[in-house]
Amino acid sequence: MSAFVPWKILHIDLSTGIPTLMAEPKYQAIYAVFWWYGIPLGHQEIFAAQLPMPATQLANLALQAIVPAVGDRLFAQGFKQPLPVISPNPARDTHVDFQTLMALKEPLKQLQERCSQPVNGSISVIVCTRNRPEELAICLRSLQNLSPPPQQIIVVDNAPNSDVTQQLVAQFLSIQYILEQRPGLSVARNTGICHSKGDIIAFTDDDVVVHPNWMARLQQGFQDPRVMAVTGLMLPAELETEAQLIFHRGIGGPGWGYRRMTFDPQFFADMKSRGVPVWRIGAGANMAFRRKVFDLVGYFDERLGAGASGCSEDSEFWYRILAEGWCCCYEPSAVIYHYHRRDMDSLKHQAYQYMRGHVAALLVQFAKYKHWGNIRRLLIALPRYYQQRFLQELKTGFQPKQSSLLREIAGCLAGVKYYINNRRVMPFQSVPSRPHITEKTGVGGRVRGVGVKRNSCRK
Numbered sequence: 110m111s112a113f114v115p116w117k118i119l120h121i122d123l124s125t126g127i128p129t130l131m132a133e134p135k136y137q138a139i140y141a142v143f144w145w146y147g148i149p150l151g152h153q154e155i156f157a158a159q160l161p162m163p164a165t166q167l168a169n170l171a172l173q174a175i176v177p178a179v180g181d182r183l184f185a186q187g188f189k190q191p192l193p194v195i196s197p198n199p200a201r202d203t204h205v206d207f208q209t210l211m212a213l214k215e216p217l218k219q220l221q222e223r224c225s226q227p228v229n230g231s232i233s234v235i236v237c238t239r240n241r242p243e244e245l246a247i248c249l250r251s252l253q254n255l256s257p258p259p260q261q262i263i264v265v266d267n268a269p270n271s272d273v274t275q276q277l278v279a280q281f282l283s284i285q286y287i288l289e290q291r292p293g294l295s296v297a298r299n300t301g302i303c304h305s306k307g308d309i310i311a312f313t314d315d316d317v318v319v320h321p322n323w324m325a326r327l328q329q330g331f332q333d334p335r336v337m338a339v340t341g342l343m344l345p346a347e348l349e350t351e352a353q354l355i356f357h358r359g360i361g362g363p364g365w366g367y368r369r370m371t372f373d374p375q376f377f378a379d380m381k382s383r384g385v386p387v388w389r390i391g392a393g394a395n396m397a398f399r400r401k402v403f404d405l406v407g408y409f410d411e412r413l414g415a416g417a418s419g420c421s422e423d424s425e426f427w428y429r430i431l432a433e434g435w436c437c438c439y440e441p442s443a444v445i446y447h448y449h450r451r452d453m454d455s456l457k458h459q460a461y462q463y464m465r466g467h468v469a470a471l472l473v474q475f476a477k478y479k480h481w482g483n484i485r486r487l488l489i490a491l492p493r494y495y496q497q498r499f500l501q502e503l504k505t506g507f508q509p510k511q512s513s514l515l516r517e518i519a520g521c522l523a524g525v526k527y528y529i530n531n532r533r534v535m536p537f538q539s540v541p542s543r544p545h546i547t548e549k550t551g552v553g554g555r556v557r558g559v560g561v562k563r564n565s566c567r568k
Contacts, residue, residue, distance in 0.1 A: 116140050116348035123150075123171060130155065130162040140348060143171045147322050148442050149342055150175035151367050178367035178441070230331070232324055232397070233261040233307035237297035238315040239268045239416075242277045244448065245315040249281050252313075255324045260307050265289050265297040267416065293416035295409035302403060311397035318346060318446040326443035327397040333371070337402040337435040338427055340391020341443025342367070351511070352456040353449040365391060370439040377431040384486030385428060388467065390437050393423035395445045406433050412531050413470055418524065420466025428474050453510060460513035461520040468524025469531075476532065491521060 114137035121127065122144045133139060139155040151174030155162065234252060238245050245264070252262055262284045266274045269290040278286040289300040302310055311327055313319055320326075323341065330339030342365065345357050377385055406429040414422030427437050450456045468487060475483040495518055502512060509515070 113351040113354075115350070116354060118142070118345060118348060120144060121167075121171070122146070123175075127164045127168045127171065129164045130160055130167060132160045133157065140345070141167075141170075142344060143175050145175075147320070149344070149367055149444055150178045175367075181368040230308040230328060231260040231306065232309040232311055232328060233263060233305035234259045234311045234313065234324065235263045235265060235298065235301035235305065236313055236315055237265045237267060237294055237301065238274060239266070240271060240274075241315050242273045245274065246277055248313065248315050248317055248319075249278070249284060251318040251321075252284075253281065254321050255319065256321050257325065259311075259324055261285065261305060263287060263301050263304055265301045267292060267294070267297045293411055294414035295411040295417065295422045298414075298422070299408045299411065302408065305400070308400055309397050310400055312393065312395075313445060314394040314447075316448045317394050320444040320446070323395075323443050323445060326440055330397075330438040330440035330443065331399065333436065333438070335373070335436045336371070336438045337399050337405070337430050338390075338437040339397045339443070340365075340437070340439050341395040341445065342441040343392045343395055343445055343447050346446035346448045350451045352451055352453045355511070355513075356449040356456055356459075365389065365439060365441070367441045369441060372427075372431060372437040372439070374431060374434050374436070380482070381480050382482050382485070384471070384482040384490060385431065385480075387424040387427045387431065388421070390424065390427045391439055392447075394447060395443065396423060402430060402435070405435070406430055410473060412534055413466060413473065415462070418466040418469040418527055418531075419462030419520070421463075421470035422466070424467075425470040425473055428470075429477075432478055432480075457513045457516040461516040461523070464517045464520030465524040465527060468521050469528045472525070472528040472532070487525075495521075 115135065116138045117133050117136040117140070119130075119139050119141045121141055124144075124146050130139065130141075137157055139160075140152060141155055142152045143150050151171070153170045153174050155167075155170070234255075236245070236248060236252070249262070249264070252259075264274070264278050264284060265287045266278075267289055268274060269288065275286055275288070278284055285304065287300060287304055289297045298312065301312075309328060309331065311324060327339050327341060330336060330341075345353065348354050348357060372387075372390055380386060406426070409422050410425055412418060413425055414420065430437055450459055468491075471483040471487050474480065495514070498514060502508075502514060
């Protein structure tokens with residue numbers, strides 16, 4: 110089997126002109142992302158056989174890619190096209206035609222004005238990490254370039270036996286370090302929430318680079334007072350390996366697209382009988398919440414997420430928000446760049462963890478709300494999906510080394526077992542304990558060491 114040839118990621122700002130694309134001998138394809146003054150509008154995959162490509166041809170491809178997002182931004186009803194989540198109610202996705210968009214005077218200028226509205230409110234950014242100092246350093250440098258800067262950046266370290274992360278964070282002024290010795294991503298996130306001060310609390314991961322406008326765009330998603338959570342677009346930071354490309358096209362999805370979407374109680378009601386696809390709302394590496402939502406629906410369920418079930422602590426939280434009558438918003442102008450797993454073994458392990466956590470979350474959601482759509486997905490939709498996928502892979506030539514199919518199925522079964530073993534564990538729904546500072550605050554306001562006392566952290 111021939112070696113994988115990387116893809117080149119090319120970001121093209123249409124406001125500065127459209128280039129001629131030349132042949133790229135080191136790459137098999139170009140993943141071109143089209144922007145307009147910091148607003149992502151679409152992408153195209155351009156293969157080596159199509160190169161060189163003149164600017165006029167690239168302009169036509171760019172137009173095809175960006176029209177749905179531009180139309181969606183400038184018209185209340187948006188453009189009709191397949192959504193990552195399909196509601197059975199067609200009235201929820203009406204459309205205008207292409208000529209209506211073209212009749213606008215300077216549509217891209219109008220788009221820029223709409224996306225440049227001022228934002229209000231303070232924001233705290235929380236990064237949970239465990240034994241990845243090199244990746245964390247890159248992430249923190251990007252957070253320091255945010256415009257405007259956040260009120261607070263917190264690093265929650267979930268590796269109790271290492272001081273490398275603490276030493277790293279000490280090099281960044283005004284970044285607060287917290288050591289959380291109890292394992293689990295949800296535990297770390299709850300600890301970060303306890304220490305946060307902002308009206309909005311944003312989360313990203315240590316293997317992420319954030320766009321300089323990331324925080325401001327997240328804040329714009331909260332203009333509707335019913336919105337309690339906002340997620341954003343996840344673009345690949347690199348596509349250098351086969352595993353990264355498979356993740357991007359499959360497990361990781363296409364970042365969820367370039368159209369702004371609001372997930373409201375009506376959407377929840379439409380989908381409840383078949384299993385509400387809350388995992389399509391966004392990615393846990395790119396999400397923010399109003400502070401008050403944690404009083405309304407509780408905190409992250411510490412049975413879920415990395416270090417516990419494996420995944421889905423974020424989607425289960427979005428499920429609760431919708432079930433309680435609030436809204437979630439997907440705002441694609443809030444962009445992060447994610448470094449996907451580079452090797453197949455890591456990718457398969459990640460796929461296993463995803464499905465283990467997903468199944469556990471379905472059972473958690475059913476136990477709390479008795480919504481039978483969760484059981485329908487577990488017993489009908491997932492088996493049907495994997496049967497179809499298995500037959501398709503057999504038809505095209507099953508390749509165990511490149512396929513995560515068997516690991517995903519094993520993850521589903523493990524998720525059932527995990528939930529059975531942990532169903533009597535009380536989920537973390539109340540205000541978490543206030544950590545007790547065991548060392549004095551360091552330079553720049555950093556907390557240099559934290560232990561945990563079980564007392565209230567209400568302000």
